[in-house]
Amino acid sequence: xxxxxxxxxxxxxxxxxxxxxxxxxxxxxxxxxxxxxxxxxxxxxxxxxxxxxxxxxxxxxxxxxxxxxxxxxxxxxxxxxxxxxxxxxxxxxxxxxxxxxxxxxxxxxxxxxxxxxxxxxxxxxxxxxxxxxxxxxxxxxxxxxxxxxxxxxxxxxxxxxxxxxxxxxxxxxxxxxxxxxxxxxxxxxxxxxxxxxxxxxxxxxxxxxxxxxxxxxxxxxxxxxxxxxxxxxxxxxxxxxxxxxxxxxxxxxxxxxxxxxxxxxxxxxxxxxxxxxxxxxxxxxxxxxxxxxxxxxxxxxxxxxxxxxxxxxxxxxxxxxxxxxxxxxxxxxxxxxxxxxxxxxxxxxxxxxxxxxxxxxxxxxxxxxxxxxxxxxxxxxxxxxxxxxxxxxxxxxxxxxxxxxxxxxxxxxxxxxxxxxxxxxxxxxxxxxxxxxxxxxxxxxxxxxxxxxxxxxxxxxxxxxxxxxxxxxxxxxxxxxxxxxxxxxxxxxxxxxxxxxxxxxxxxxxxxxxxxxxxxxxxxxxxxxxxxxxxxxxxxxxxxxxxxxxxxxxxxxxxxxxxxxxxxxxxxxxxxxxxxxxxxxxxxxxxxxxxxxxxxxxxxxxxxxxxxxxxxxxxxxxxxxxxxxxxxxxxxxxxxxxxxxxxxxxxxxxxxxxxxxxxxxxxxxxxx
Numbered sequence: 084x085x086x087x088x089x090x091x092x093x094x095x096x097x098x099x100x101x102x103x104x105x106x107x108x109x110x111x112x113x114x115x116x117x118x119x120x121x122x123x124x125x126x127x128x129x130x131x132x133x134x135x136x137x138x139x140x141x142x143x144x145x146x147x148x149x150x151x152x153x154x155x156x157x158x159x160x161x162x163x164x165x166x167x168x169x170x171x172x173x174x175x176x177x178x179x180x181x182x183x184x185x186x187x188x189x190x191x192x193x194x195x196x197x198x199x200x201x202x203x204x205x206x207x208x209x210x211x212x213x214x215x216x217x218x219x220x221x222x223x224x225x226x227x228x229x230x231x232x233x234x235x236x237x238x239x240x241x242x243x244x245x246x247x248x249x250x251x252x253x254x255x256x257x258x259x260x261x262x263x264x265x266x267x268x269x270x271x272x273x274x275x276x277x278x279x280x281x282x283x284x285x286x287x288x289x290x291x292x293x294x295x296x297x298x299x300x301x302x303x304x305x306x307x308x309x310x311x312x313x314x315x316x317x318x319x320x321x322x323x324x325x326x327x328x329x330x331x332x333x334x335x336x337x338x339x340x341x342x343x344x345x346x347x348x349x350x351x352x353x354x355x356x357x358x359x360x361x362x363x364x365x366x367x368x369x370x371x372x373x374x375x376x377x378x379x380x381x382x383x384x385x386x387x388x389x390x391x392x393x394x395x396x397x398x399x400x401x402x403x404x405x406x407x408x409x410x411x412x413x414x415x416x417x418x419x420x421x422x423x424x425x426x427x428x429x430x431x432x433x434x435x436x437x438x439x440x441x442x443x444x445x446x447x448x449x450x451x452x453x454x455x456x457x458x459x460x461x462x463x464x465x466x467x468x469x470x471x472x473x474x475x476x477x478x479x480x481x482x483x484x485x486x487x488x489x490x491x492x493x494x495x496x497x498x499x500x501x502x503x504x505x506x507x508x509x510x511x512x513x514x515x516x517x518x519x520x521x522x523x524x525x526x527x528x529x530x531x532x533x534x535x536x537x538x539x540x541x542x543x544x545x546x547x548x549x550x551x552x553x554x555x556x557x558x559x560x561x562x563x564x565x566x567x568x569x570x571x572x573x574x575x576x577x578x579x580x581x582x583x584x585x586x587x588x589x590x591x592x593x594x595x596x597x598x599x600x601x602x603x604x605x606x607x608x609x610x611x612x613x614x615x616x617x618x619x620x621x622x623x624x625x626x627x628x629x630x631x632x633x634x635x636x637x638x639x640x641x642x643x644x645x646x647x648x649x650x651x652x653x654x655x656x657x658x659x660x661x662x663x664x665x666x667x668x669x670x671x672x673x674x675x676x677x678x679x680x681x682x683x684x685x686x687x688x689x690x691x692x693x694x695x696x697x698x699x700x701x702x703x704x705x706x707x708x709x710x711x712x713x714x715x716x717x718x719x720x721x722x723x724x725x726x727x728x729x730x731x732x733x734x735x736x737x738x739x740x741x742x743x744x745x746x747x748x749x750x751x752x753x754x755x
Contacts, residue, residue, distance in 0.1 A: 101134070108512040109127065110229065110230055111511075111512035112128045112427065112512070113510060114511060115509075116509060117511055117515040117516075118364070119508040120422045120506060121228075121428065122510065125229075127229070128431075129431065131229060131232055132229070132428060132431060132432045132435065133435055135231065135232035135235070135432075136435045136436035137439045139440075142189065142190050142440075143436075143440065145186050145187070145235055146184040146185070147190045147192075148188045148189065148190055148191075148194070149182050149183060149201065149404055149405075150183055150194075150283070150336035150404060151180060151397055151403060151407065152180075152181055152339060152340075152343060152349065152393040152397065153179070153180055153395040154181065154349075154391060154392050154393035155176050155178060155179065156170070156177045156204075156206060156389055156390070156392075157175070157176050158171045158172055158175045158177075158388065158389040160174060160175075161173075162296075162355070162388040165296045166298055167297060167299045167416055167417040168210075168213070168296075168416065169415070170206055171417075177206050177209075179204055179205060179206050179207065179393075181203065181391070182201065182203045182407055183203075183283045183335070183339075184203075185198045185200060187249050187251065188248055188250075189248065189249070192332070193332035194327070194328075194333060194334045194336060195279060195319060195323075195327040195328050195334050196249040196279075197250060197251065197273065197274075197279050197547075198249065198273070198278060199219065199220055199273060200218060200219040200286060201217075202218055202310060203215070203217070203409045204216075204288075204391070205409060205413075206415075207456075208415055209456055210415040210456060210497060211413070211415055212452075213418065214409045214410055214411065215308060216410070216433070217288050217289050217291050218291055219277065219288055220269065220289065221272075221289035221309075222268050222269050222291065222374060222376065223269055224263070224265075224269045224375075225263065225265060225266065225374075226265050226374060226424065227424040227428070228424060228425045228427060228429060228432070229428060231425075231432070234259060234260075236255075237256050237258065238259075251547060252546065252547040252549075252551075254551045257547065257556050257560055258556050260560070260563075261563055262559070264563055266375075267522055267563055268375050268521070268522075269375060271528045274544050274547065275528075275536060275540050275543070276318035276319075276536060276539055276599055277318065278543070279318050279323075279324040280317070280335075281319050281744070282317075282342075282609070283338070283339050283349060284314045284339065284347075284609050285314050285317040285318075287310060288310030289307070289308065289310070290308030290309075292307075292374055292420070292423045293305050293371040293372065293423060294307070294419065295419040297416075297417050298417070301502060304359060304360050305357075305359070305366070305421065306358065307356045307358075308353065308354070308355060309353070309355070310353060310391070311351060311353075312349075312350070312351050313351065314349075314606055315606075315742075318599060319668075320539070320745075321542065322697065323667070323668050326666055326668050326693070330668065331668065339393075340396050343393065343395065343396050345609075345638055347609035347636045347637075348394035349392070349393040349609075350390065351391045352387045352389070352390050353390070353391060354385035354386055354388065355385065355386055356385055357383070358378070358383055364421065364422075367383075369382075370515070371421070372421060372422055372424070373518050374425040374426070375524070377524065379594035379597075380594065381594055381595070381596065402449075403451045406449050408437045408440075408446050408447075410434050411429045411430055411433055415499070416499050416500070419502065441467075443465050443467050444466070445465050445466065446467075448467070448468075459489040461489060479491070522567055522589060523589040525567045526591040527594060527597075528597055529571055529591070530591040530592070531597040532597070532598055533600045535600065535751075536598060536599065540571070541574045541575055544560075544564070544578075545574075545575050545578035545579060548560055548575065549578070554581075558581060561575065561583065561584055562584045564586075565583065567588055568588050569585075569588060572586065600747060603742075604739045604740075604741075604742025605743075605744075607635050607636070607738055607741045609637065610637040611639075611669060612637060612638070612639050612640070612670065612674065612737075612741075613639075613642050613665070613669065613672070613673040614639060614642065614673070614674050614676055615643075615675045615679075615710065616642070616675075616676040616679060617643055617644055617649055617679045618649050618650050618651065619650075619678045620649055620676040620678035621705060622649070624676060624677060624704060625639075625676055628729050628734065631731075631734040632734075640660050640669070641656055641658050642658075642659070642660045642661070642662065642665060642673070642687075643658040643660075643661060643662075644684060651678065662686040662687050662690070665690070666690065666693070667690050667694045667699070668693075670694070671699060671700070672699055672701065672702065672740070673690070673691065673700075674737075675702070675704075675707035675708070675710045675711060676703075676704065677703075677705025677707045677728075678705065678706070679706075679710065680706035682710050683713055683714075691711065691716055692715065692716075695716055698747060698749045698750050699722075699745060699746070700724060701716060701722065701723050701724070702723065702726075704733065705727060720749055721748035722746025722748070
């Protein structure tokens with residue numbers, strides 16, 4: 084065989100396509116003008132995204148670690164002026180399937196790592212499936228979808244060792260975000276408590292992008308979608324997240340499944356920020372096509388338009404949670420996408436990735452993906468085809484089909500018609516000038532945090548950057564933080580043992596809606612209260628407390644030195660956890676029952692100490708307070724609830740404290 088001809092070499096410093104074509108730009112998709120839609124002819128975008136979509140078989144490249152639930156969405160009926168979408172008509176109930184997930188980790192990683200959480204909702208509407216595929220953060224790392232493979236490659240484990248798994252505390256991630264300052268705003272969110280949610284039921288969701296709504300008169304407006312958790316927005320503290328990753332890596336999926344089984348559905352309200360569909364597609368100076376920007380709720384109110392209730396667990400993880408396929412292009416009449424360049428790339432990527440992950444083009448026939456609306460298409464054959472089509476004319480127009488053959492629907496018949504919009508512009512790979520502001524909203528986020536939340540952000544940056552081996556990366560990231568806030572930069576620099584550079588942070592007006600710290604107690608459904616007891620404990624008090632807890636939709640679990648039952652006279656109570664089989668992360672509060680003043684165990688001491696450090700509610704009644712004192716708990720500290728007996732005044736105080744999620748006043752005691 085003759086030797087293969089040697090191709091001309093391309094210097095390693097020059098980037099090419101897989102065909103060897105040298106590329107002049109890999110950061111911007113090809114658009115019709117800097118603010119125009121992405122063009123289908125962008126062969127580099129398609130090649131780059133297609134290859135990325137097919138990097139993993141069979142698990143997802145991103146969002147591999149997920150958990151899901153079935154439920155119902157009920158519309159309030161107040162969105163009619165903005166959109167003609169049928170599922171938003173008053174009282175309309177729509178079946179849904181919702182998948183929550185982390186982004187970076189594999190299917191076997193832990194739930195509680197610091198990461199973005201996916202919040203993907205499939206509405207099985209009467210007009211076809213609508214997928215609202217979002218996250219628990221309203222902004223993203225990048226402005227253009229052509230860079231999505233880059234940010235994920237940077238965030239994934241280092242390819243030589245597959246380390247670290249499911250976390251961003253490593254060199255390649257911080258190298259990327261320090262070089263792409265458009266990521267700064269999202270990094271602030273990820274390093275905040277939002278990156279380690281307490282549970283799926285206490286996690287906000289966002290559509291991230293700006294969408295266009297169309298009403299029955301073909302009038303349009305621009306909107307951002309929000310999911311507001313009825314249980315409030317709460318997070319873990321960092322030590323809890325680390326404990327859970329080792330002691331219970333399934334913490335979030337277990338919490339959701341157990342809560343649903345115990346009669347506490349996950350509930351969210353869908354809200355929209357409605358803004359004029361102006362020619363420049365901006366609002367109050369904020370570029371609505373930039374996915375790294377949010378619109379503060381103080382500038383544009385979130386109007387609630389429906390309620391989501393997740394009340395049924397999947398029957399089979401693989402058939403439902405693993406095989407569900409979301410796509411931003413699954414739309415219904417009344418909802419359109421915009422020219423956001425990240426959204427434009429997602430419109431191609433989601434459909435493309437399913438072809439490999441689910442083995443061909445017929446994944447829509449899988450039960451979890453199958454629309455509840457009638458399907459009458461001309462799609463034929465392909466891998467895993469389960470339908471037996473009849474007729475000889477699967478094309479349009481035709482003269483050989485029957486009256487039952489499909490035909491395009493008019494707008495009046497419910498056909499999806501794009502609102503006509505003029506598209507002009509020079510073919511360019513560039514961003515509009517407004518995309519160049521990378522710091523003002525990061526400063527806004529920092530300015531909106533309470534002191535406790537700021538301490539957590541500083542600690543997160545210090546921990547993550549402290550895991551980087553390359554000092555130039557740390558130094559470069561400090562220059563980024565210097566443009567966010569001088570105090571933030573100084574504190575992180577001090578923790579890293581480096582000098583703090585000077586920057587030019589913008590003045591920011593705080594947005595109180597961005598803070599998770601609340602002053603009004605919320606509901607406690609789905610929360611878990613532990614009660615420590617042993618033989619001889621006040622079982623009557625435990626019984627009374629259990630009734631009160633369950634009436635709130637919460638759960639009481641009895642902790643004891645050993646399993647079985649605890650006894651007092653002729654009464655017994657089942658032990659649900661032993662000191663050996665539990666950790667503090669399982670509980671939102673722990674109380675010590677009266678009747679065991681001498682109860683002492685090193686594992687109990689550790690558990691109570693963790694609860695104290697994590698600012699959770701701790702309590703006791705009767706001589707149970709002596710157990711707290713013996714474990715080194717300062718019973719005069721904030722959030723330590725003591726009483727002589729269990730009664731309504733005590734449970735009222737307990738539930739109010741639980742409704743605030745944590746005793747943040749204690750954080751000041753711990754920090755000082």
